[in-house]
Amino acid sequence: MASKSTSSVLLETAVVLVEDDHGLAYPARALLDSGSECNFMSESFSQFLRIKRNRAEVAVSGVGQVNTRVRHTVNAVVRSRVGGYKCVLEFLLLPKVTGNLPSISIDTTKWKIPQGVKLADPAFDTSNSVDLILGIQHFFTFFKPGREIHLGDGLPKLSESVFGWVVAGTVTASILSSYHCNVASTVNLEELLARFWSCEEVDTANNYSPEEARCEEQFIRSVRRGSDGRYKVSLPKNEDVIEKMGESRDIALRRFQGLERRLLEDPELRCQYIQFMGDYLRLGHMRKVRVTQEDSVKRCYLPHHPVLKESSTTTKLRVVFDASCKTSSGISLNDSLLAGPVIQEDLRSIILRCRARQIMIVADVEKMFRQIKMDENDIPLQSILWRTNEQVNYPQAAEALINDVYMDDVLTGTNGVNEAVELRVQLDSLMRSGGFRLRKWVSNCKEVLQDVPEEDLGLGRQGQVELDPDPAVRTLGLTWLPKTDVLKLQFSIPEIHPNDKWSKRKVLSIIAGLFDPLGLVGALITVGKLFMQRLWKFEDERGSASKDWQEFHRQLPILNSITIERCVLVPNPIIIQLHVFSDASEKAYGACAYLKSCNSHGATKIILLSSKSKVAPLKTQSIPRLELCGAAVKLSPAVYYWTDSTCVLQ
Template sequence: MRKIVDDGTPGIKRCFLPHHPVVKEESTTTKLRVVFDASCRASKGISVNEALLVGPVIQQDLRSIVLRCRMRQIMLVSDVEKMFRQIRINPADAPLQSILWRFREEDEVETYELKTVTYGTKPAPFLATRTLKQLAIDEAERYPLAANVIKNDIYMDDVITGADDVETATRLRLQLDAMLESGGFRLRKWASNCVAVLKDIPKNNLALPETNGISWEQDSAVKALGLTWLPKSDTLRFSFVILELAPDQTLTKRKVLSIIASFFDPLGLLGATITKAKIFMQRLWSAKNTNGHALEWDSPLTEALEADWRIYHQQLALLNELRIPRCVIASAAASVQIHCFSDASERAYGGCVYARSMDANQLVTVKLLTAKFKVAPLKTQSLPRLELCGARLVAELWEKVTEAIGPNYEVHFWTDSTCVLRWIQASPGTWVTYIANRVSKIQPITEEHTWHHVPGLSNPADLISRGVTPEVLIDNSLWWEGPDWLKQEKDQWPQGQENLSEGVLEGRRIAAAVVAVNENGFMHEYIARFSSYTRLLRVTAYCLRLKARAMPKENRCFITTAELREAEFAIIRRVQQDTFFEDLKRLRKGEAVSRHSLLRWFNPKIAENGILRIGGRLEHSQEPADAKHPMVLPAKHVLTELILLHYHQNLMHAGLQLLLATVNQLIPPFVEDGEGPTASRWEKWREHFDAYLAWKGVEDHEEKFKSLMLFGGQDVRKIISEVQPNDDHLLGNR
């Protein structure tokens, strides 16, 4: 940083960053760090970080870096000293990184500008890692080994790499030192499981001998959290902070979830026991208190939940005693295979990946490489479907492992579900959508590899799908080294499959012959048989006469006007009953129609003859009863169309306005969803009219039809008479 003397230069935009110390006692180098708060808002209400972009992630994730190291015989770990402070920023941006500082208490507080990338600003990680990557690109020809490590094996400022022999590892270390020094960086805290690789390094540049290991922390803000490597024994261990629970201590959902969230296991090596904790977490979210409501964050757990958690929590300290071999490959391995196991239970599903290597003496070594799991959804799924989810999970896990260690391995997939094997072997289109979607994800990943059936008792993924306590996990050889038969020759592996279970039938896409059934009622089918409304009324009147059987003999041959009117009422009553059943039911009880009813705006009422009519303020007018309270019919019913066609023909092919005005005085068709039948029917009637004019030899149909639309059906006689005045009598027949 540089001291700023205020010379009164106008136009300089300056922002002061607050800062505070952070003490980290377990650090082997810098125990006191200064952290700058670039998220603190300035006087204008905007912080520096709000005006900056984060930048993309250009480094690989921690899982991939550690996976590669587990495949190498020799491991190298180092740290870039004060990486951010070795990278200068544009001088024009320095005023935005101003601070107030004094070196001694008796000094005056003065203004300084930070000239380098500052920890606490949003783009600082990207700027630092991008600078290292550019250095690797520029120096790739001179330092090829180091350039590849900088591109792939650096996590923030930690170098985590390795090699398979001492000579390559030594050359790699020398290239890393030389290349980073050429860019102004210095590597420190070197550590390796091979002492020969570190023989030329000064003692002050080595990891301190009294340290317990080199810690890889995912988040430096979380203390004593992460995976720890012990170079001397070349093993990995965990360093969880497990506080004892007092017998009288109240356990809440907040307390338990905070403990579960503190488990950091990037490789899933403790997946079999963390599954149990995540299942318990799901129970907490589903638990209810005595009032039937969800547990609050600070509400005490129920007795059953508290007892289960205390049993599990007492064993968590055992996880820190685990010592896991860092390297999973035998020395001078002649062949390496990858075996992926999957399984599921009603509570969770998961998969685990093992590395099987054989040395020149035919000695086989099997070690757990990585694992992953997911808790089953609360919505109940069949066990075969969960098994399929486990198979997809392990396939995707292998895809991630491939990105880290490369694809050049013989790979075998194992599951104890015969349903899953049959689903994967067939085309996705054979199965229902749920299964087809997951099979289509599995097949492209595993198409070059083989799926096998494994007995359930020798499936290590069974442990991660059910969850076990830490006490069971520590010495469980099935979890750490896989099934015993995996160390034997291939002909000793499980062969064949069990009988096909019924789950395959569940997933098969079934072809069904669908027959269309007309669900319209009797009245709809009865009315649809007629093309004339007049004929419909006359036939119905005869049917009602036969039903009554009370008509005098002298009147049996002729239908009266009263009978036709009663027939019309009978038809309309039945159509209304079929269409407006719920509305009629409520009206008969003296209630108003539902607020969701299509009749709610018309104040409907039931007349004395049982016909549903429109109410309103015309009750005391001098208009006829049918005009004051028109009957209601559904807009899209066959009866409504038949009535409209009847009046259209009687009005001599009347225009739309005349037709609706006439019909609305008698029976207004009720409009459903704002759309009635008149528009579509009018097009048909226009075709009807055009055909009639063509038959009569009338030209210019479009103009004649427009005239018809404007003046109504009475103008038809005038139009026709202009051409053939002697044929007017035919119009009535038409």
């Protein structure tokens, strides 16, 4: 123990934000160390971030020439909580970067820190772990020259940095609540051996530390028993520390979003997790609360994650609520709670007593800790974020309903039979959960619909299904034949008697009815649009124009006999190419896209994917200008673009 004349030094610490590989930022407590040539990160914090590691072989030499081998490095973005500072740093990974700082907590109640000062480490006076060491490489870029505040004699000073105001300097012994000596944080072989032998000792004393005694006193004062026989207790809060606990919802939300992405990738884990959380709700071990902006209750949001234990005979998966997650001030809920004494019997004694009995009985208390109720005032400190996201429960169906629904028709699919069956089951379950029933199921693969009741099948007697959301108004204009898996054009062409008179209105009505959203017969429909333009230029609707139109109208029913392959790709393609052609003339311009696909067996398919055309304006335009208009027609992004116009290419 040091003498009372010894002074202690507060080292420069700051709470910074560190980004993971997905760009999500998490708070970390860092030591700003000008005596370190490298940057260091603790092994536990790197595992928490789940960032990519790089192999390395680095020897680190510390105080007293103590050597440490570093096997891995990581690269991470470090940024400020209070400003726009950001930099990319390389960190060496160590099991522990340094001891707790400060080594003991310091009483700062009499310190006069100016109002409005944003501290880099709001909990600089509380002994806590360190996640990072930021070395000399960027050390001097952290601080702003000449920006210092002196707190007084025997007290440290404040230095402004990009992370906020850093508290550092000498603290006289009279300020400290106890006295100590700082030593190197290297754990040597002798210390490890001492720990090993201490585990072998039989503890006969019941001497409590001041913190343990305070914790037990709080427990005795708060514990009570309800009318149902259940116990209720309060959290053993350290009021001095809990007031410094910062904001926790942002980091809990980021980790929850990361959890949802993980559950989407693992259906089995997702089902187990949802069942576990459902049991929590069903048993009343958690309840839904509504939090508003006006809510003045101090809350701490705990992130949660799954832990799998395959050896368990009851629950393979348990959800762990992370009360050690740092808040924005660098203080976690666990940091704010008092540590109580060990009051249970020594394990050695329990086993020895069991060996002295003829009959042995073993049992496990089901959900033991959840049977103890929490005081209502402390429940907000154990808040979590959770939702029964339909996208998590039914990921394939959710995506299909977002992207593949037109009015009340679902038009979707997959590339495999098993995936298609799973998609159908998910769609049915998801829609039923919302009170909707899917019927008229149709597929070009019979295996997909094997379990569907007969009354829910939609294949008509003629073996075709109209892809039309409203029978009275044709919108898609296509008919699908599942047995042959082809699409047919379905235009309603009114029959006109030879003696009937034509009018602009009748011609416009028929041309407008040739609805072809994909442009599969765009070239033919363009002929009709050109005729309409030509007709509007004439004052007399009869003559040659009438004869030309009657000939065009006579051939229109042929469109209904055209069939097109529905699937535009070969099975299991390894090459997919999109080729877009554009051209123009004095009358019209347009573009068409062809899809080419090949597989490993040499099968190749080239098929028209879509086309789009427009008639040229009545005002005469130059061919180069029309070529540019044709190239500007919006289609899907092209991989290969073809044109014979040099002005377009230039």
